[in-house]
Amino acid sequence: MTPTPRPVFDADQEMFRDQVRKFLQAEILPRHQAWEAQGQVDRDAWVKAGEAGLLCPTVAEEDGGLGLDYRFSAVVIEEMSRVGASGPGFWIHSEMVAPYLQTFGSAAQRARWLPRMVSGQAIGAVAMTEPEAGSDLRRIRTQARREGDQWRVSGQKTFISNGQMADVVILAAKTEGERLSLFVVDASRPGFRRGRNLAKLGLHAQDTSELFFDDMILPADALLGDLGQGLSYLVKGLARERLSIALSCVAKAEFAFAETLAHCRNRMVFGQRLLDHQNTRFVLASVKTDLAVGRAYVDDQLRRYLDGGLDAETAAMAKLWTTEMLGRTVDACLQLHGGWGYMQEMPICRAFADARVERIAGGSSEVLREIIGRTL
Numbered sequence: 001m002t003p004t005p006r007p008v009f010d011a012d013q014e015m016f017r018d019q020v021r022k023f024l025q026a027e028i029l030p031r032h033q034a035w036e037a038q039g040q041v042d043r044d045a046w047v048k049a050g051e052a053g054l055l056c057p058t059v060a061e062e063d064g065g066l067g068l069d070y071r072f073s074a075v076v077i078e079e080m081s082r083v084g085a086s087g088p089g090f091w092i093h094s095e096m097v098a099p100y101l102q103t104f105g106s107a108a109q110r111a112r113w114l115p116r117m118v119s120g121q122a123i124g125a126v127a128m129t130e131p132e133a134g135s136d137l138r139r140i141r142t143q144a145r146r147e148g149d150q151w152r153v154s155g156q157k158t159f160i161s162n163g164q165m166a167d168v169v170i171l172a173a174k175t176e177g178e179r180l181s182l183f184v185v186d187a188s189r190p191g192f193r194r195g196r197n198l199a200k201l202g203l204h205a206q207d208t209s210e211l212f213f214d215d216m217i218l219p220a221d222a223l224l225g226d227l228g229q230g231l232s233y234l235v236k237g238l239a240r241e242r243l244s245i246a247l248s249c250v251a252k253a254e255f256a257f258a259e260t261l262a263h264c265r266n267r268m269v270f271g272q273r274l275l276d277h278q279n280t281r282f283v284l285a286s287v288k289t290d291l292a293v294g295r296a297y298v299d300d301q302l303r304r305y306l307d308g309g310l311d312a313e314t315a316a317m318a319k320l321w322t323t324e325m326l327g328r329t330v331d332a333c334l335q336l337h338g339g340w341g342y343m344q345e346m347p348i349c350r351a352f353a354d355a356r357v358e359r360i361a362g363g364s365s366e367v368l369r370e371i372i373g374r375t376l
């Protein structure tokens with residue numbers, strides 16, 4: 001597809017985009033299949049990504065980062081999505097965990113974790129979801145009880161991305177008065193236990209885990225920000241989180257389209273290229289149109305975010321539309337691959353399976369419609 005100019009980016013980000021592409025080709029893609037088989041990425045890939053500047057681009061210089069704007073984050077998210085590099089959970093680390101520490105962390109918490117997160121020596125995870133509580137976080141049962149100058153934490157989490165590898169976990173737990181608070185948990189503490197690396201439909205190279213907290217003792221200063229403010233902190237992070245998902249979904253759909261167009265140009269059926277059949281062209285014309293609309297839409301959201309004007313409801317619309325667009329794109333593209341589309345060895349097969357989670361995690365489509373519906 002002819003690249004359309006994207007005025008939201010300037011020459012600095014385009015230069016960075018080239019570096020990211022080269023890094024992914026050299027260090028990530030050749031190893032991805034092996035990571036899919038082992039169910040997680042090797043740690044050294046995180047350190048290399050840190051050296052190449054792919055991790056936490058927006059962390060301030062005084063916290064060990066480069067202090068870049070979110071467009072550099074967007075470049076990493078897009079380029080990884082555009083080549084099907086779904087294994088490394090960099091975006092959760094960079095766009096969810098680091099921002100919690102950047103925004104609400106004390107000087108000591110930031111100094112302890114952010115420089116090592118930027119270098120890839122420490123890996124971050126966010127632990128909200130529990131077996132009985134996902135969309136409805138008020139049902140969280142994990143408890144943190146104050147005991148003198150420390151906290152005693154007991155409970156369990158599930159579906160936690162980067163859970164097998166995490167060194168630092170942002171944990172949501174109930175504190176006094178049933179309110180949610182966030183904690184910064186050092187995963188080497190006694191009482192922190194990793195459960196299964198869960199077998200999933202897709203994202204086979206990404207670890208997704210159960211986590212257990214067995215009377216884990218945390219120091220008083222493990223509390224992130226103010227007591228009882230957990231839900232409001234979660235809401236504050238939503239615009240960036242959902243914009244990141246929206247950017248990735250458009251790029252993932254571009255990946256599916258590129259793979260499928262190449263396939264349809266080569267595959268012969270009934271005496272002509274698959275692409276020469278009108279149905280194929282109609283399907284791909286619809287996909288191409290969706291991509292053009294999606295690209296313009298998320299670039300507008302990105303501009304709003306950079307200008308400080310992206311609210312949670314608008315970001316919910318971006319996540320809703322782009323995840324559903326990705327869903328119909330990978331389905332249509334897989335169909336055009338015929339039986340090959342169903343084979344794991346084909347990128348479209350993996351893209352199809354990987355895409356399914358986007359309508360569930362980070363606010364399911366139903367929850368997003370609720371949020372958007374409340375504005376009517």
Ligand SMILES: Cc1cc2nc3c(=O)[nH]c(=O)nc-3n(C[C@H](O)[C@H](O)[C@H](O)COP(=O)(O)OP(=O)(O)OC[C@H]3O[C@@H](n4cnc5c(N)ncnc54)[C@H](O)[C@@H]3O)c2cc1C
Binds near residue numbers: 133134208
């Ligand atoms: C691969 C993967 C990675 C994940 N990574 C993380 C992570 O790193 N950290 C983390 O904390 N969590 C993570 N999650 C969890 C994810 O955020 C939750 O799965 C999601 O929020 C949905 O919660 P649930 O699974 O409990 O489903 P439920 O909340 O039980 O939802 C079940 C169904 O009910 C629908 N529903 C919910 N509320 C309403 C409503 N008000 N009206 C109508 N329908 C509704 C939902 O849309 C869904 O269809 C991950 C999940 C997956 C699959």
